[in-house]
Amino acid sequence: MEKRTDKNSYTILFAIGMVLIVGSILAYAASALKPNIDENKRIEKQQNILYAMGVNENEEGSMAFVSKDVIAGEFAKYITKQLVIQDGNVTEDENAYLIDVKKEQTSAKAGNSRRLPLFVGERDGKTFYVAPIRGKGLWDAVWGFVAMDNDMVVQGAFFDHKGETAGLGANINKRFFMDDFIGEQLFDASGSFKGITISKSNADPLNKDKTDNEIDAIAGATITGDGVSAMLRSELKLYLPYFKTLKNN
Amino acid sequence: MGLLSKKDSKLILDPLADNNPITIQVLGICSALAITAELEAAIVMSISVLFVLGLGNVVISLIRNIIPSKIRIIVQLTVVAALVIIVDLVLKAFAYELSKTLSVFVGLIITNCIIMGRFEAFALGNGPWRSFLDGIGNSLGYGVILIIVGFFRELLGSGTLLGIEVLGDPIAKTGLYAMGYENNGFMLLSPMALIVVGIIIWVQRSRNKALIEDH
Numbered sequence A: 001m002e003k004r005t006d007k008n009s010y011t012i013l014f015a016i017g018m019v020l021i022v023g024s025i026l027a028y029a030a031s032a033l034k035p036n037i038d039e040n041k042r043i044e045k046q047q048n049i050l051y052a053m054g055v056n057e058n059e060e061g062s063m064a065f066v067s068k069d070v071i072a073g074e075f076a077k078y079i080t081k082q083l084v085i086q087d088g089n090v091t092e093d094e095n096a097y098l099i100d101v102k103k104e105q106t107s108a109k110a111g112n113s114r115r116l117p118l119f120v121g122e123r124d125g126k127t128f129y130v131a132p133i134r135g136k137g138l139w140d141a142v143w144g145f146v147a148m149d150n151d152m153v154v155q156g157a158f159f160d161h162k163g164e165t166a167g168l169g170a171n172i173n174k175r176f177f178m179d180d181f182i183g184e185q186l187f188d189a190s191g192s193f194k195g196i197t198i199s200k201s202n203a204d205p206l207n208k209d210k211t212d213n214e215i216d217a218i219a220g221a222t223i224t225g226d227g228v229s230a231m232l233r234s235e236l237k238l239y240l241p242y243f244k245t246l247k248n249n
Numbered sequence B: 001m002g003l004l005s006k007k008d009s010k011l012i013l014d015p016l017a018d019n020n021p022i023t024i025q026v027l028g029i030c031s032a033l034a035i036t037a038e039l040e041a042a043i044v045m046s047i048s049v050l051f052v053l054g055l056g057n058v059v060i061s062l063i064r065n066i067i068p069s070k071i072r073i074i075v076q077l078t079v080v081a082a083l084v085i086i087v088d089l090v091l092k093a094f095a096y097e098l099s100k101t102l103s104v105f106v107g108l109i110i111t112n113c114i115i116m117g118r119f120e121a122f123a124l125g126n127g128p129w130r131s132f133l134d135g136i137g138n139s140l141g142y143g144v145i146l147i148i149v150g151f152f153r154e155l156l157g158s159g160t161l162l163g164i165e166v167l168g169d170p171i172a173k174t175g176l177y178a179m180g181y182e183n184n185g186f187m188l189l190s191p192m193a194l195i196v197v198g199i200i201i202w203v204q205r206s207r208n209k210a211l212i213e214d215h
Helices: A008-052 A071-078 A101-109 A169-173 A175-181 A222-237 A240-248 B006-016 B029-034 B039-062 B069-094 B096-110 B113-121 B128-158 B175-179 B190-207
Strands: A079-086 A089-092 A116-123 A126-136 A141-148 A154-161 A197-199 A214-216
Touching: A008 A071, A008 A116, A008 A126, A008 A141, A008 A154, A008 B069, A071 A079, A071 A116, A101 A126, A126 A154, A126 A222, A141 A222, A154 A169, A154 A175, A169 A175, A169 A222, A175 A214, A197 A222, B006 B128, B029 B096, B029 B128, B029 B190, B039 B069, B039 B096, B039 B113, B039 B128, B069 B096, B069 B113, B113 B128, B128 B190
Parallel strands: A197 A214
Antiparallel strands: A079 A089, A079 A116, A116 A126, A126 A141, A141 A154
C-alpha cells in the first residue's frame, strides 16, 4: 500500500507549508534584527575610519579598534570634517561616512557622476585625509580605508574582506600586512601616480623602501593581493584632482 | 560514560576513530581543504559544524515521519540553510565581531556533505536523542581531523600556532630560523591538506587492518 507521505498531493502541500513556515521565520528574524545589525555596521565603519588614521587601541603585536562604548565621542573628536566630492565640487556632509561606496560604484557605471566621500581627521597636530576604497578579491568584495597626508603619502591603511580564504587572503585585515603601508608613496620618482602594488617579487619583506610603490605580498594570496593593488590604484586615482587643489591653495 | 548506554556512547566514539567521517566515510573533504591553513579557522569551523549538525539532526529526526520521501533532500537542505542563516543573523546582531570571523564559513557549512550525509543516513531513521548524539559524534570526528590538519599546516607553513610565532621570527631570523630553517609555503596551499589527510588515512589503516577495503 502506498504510504500517506508518498502521495503527490501530500508532497505538494508539505512543500508549500514548509516554504511558508521557513520563509516567515527567516523574514521575521531578518526584519526584527535589522536595526541592531545596521547599528553594528555603522559603528564598525567609524572604527575602521579611525583605525586607518592611527586612532586605535593597538598594543605591541595585538590589534584593537576604539571600543564600541566611546566610538561616537572619539569619532566626533578626531574627524573634523567630512567631505563629499562630486564633479569637482566639494561639500561638507556630516553623514558622508554613511555613503555606500558599492552603490556609488554601480551608479557611476550606469553613467551617473560618483560621490566621493573623504574624511578629514586631526591627530597630534597632523591632518589626515581618509578615503574609502572598494574592489574585488578572489571570492568576493574587498574594501578598506586609506589615510593620507596632503601630499598623498599613505599614513595608515585598513583593509577588510567579505570572503577571502581563511589563513591566506583573509590576512589582509591583519596588522603585519596593513602596517607595511604606513609611509608608502603613491607616486613614483618622476611624480606620476602609480598606486601601490602588492608584489610577490620585491626583495623587501620588511618594507624599508617606502618609495618603491610596492608592498610585500602574502604567500598564497596572489589574487587577493592583485585585487588590493587594483583597488588602490583605481579608487585613489579619483581623489587626485582634490589633492591637486589642496596643494594650489 | 555513565550517563549513556553502551549503544549510545558508541554513537559518539565511533566517528572519532573507526568510522571517522573524513578519513573513513570520505565526507566533508572540501572544507577540510579550504579552511585548514590556520588552526584558529579549523577550530571555529569545527564548533560551527558541531552546533549545526547537532541541532539539524534533532530537527530532521523530529519531523522524519512527516517528510515526503520524494522531496526529502530539499527538505533537509531547507532545514540546514534556515538554521545557518538564523545563527548568522543572531550573531550579526548581538556578537558582531564573532560573526565577522564566522561569515566565511556559513556557505561552507551549508554545503558540507557530512551534514546532509548524517541527515540522510541517520536522522531519518532514528529518534531525536540518538540523532543528537550521532550529530555530536560525527562533528567531533570531523573536528579532530580538521584540527590535526590545521595544526600541521599552520606550524610548517607559517611557523605559527593560533597566530603565535612558536618557531621564532622568520623575518628577523630568530629561534629555529637562525639555524637556516625555512617555512614551507607549499603547506599553505590546498594540495598539502589533501596529502596530510592522506597520511592520516594511511596511519589509521595500517594500525587497524580491518579498515582496509577489499577490491
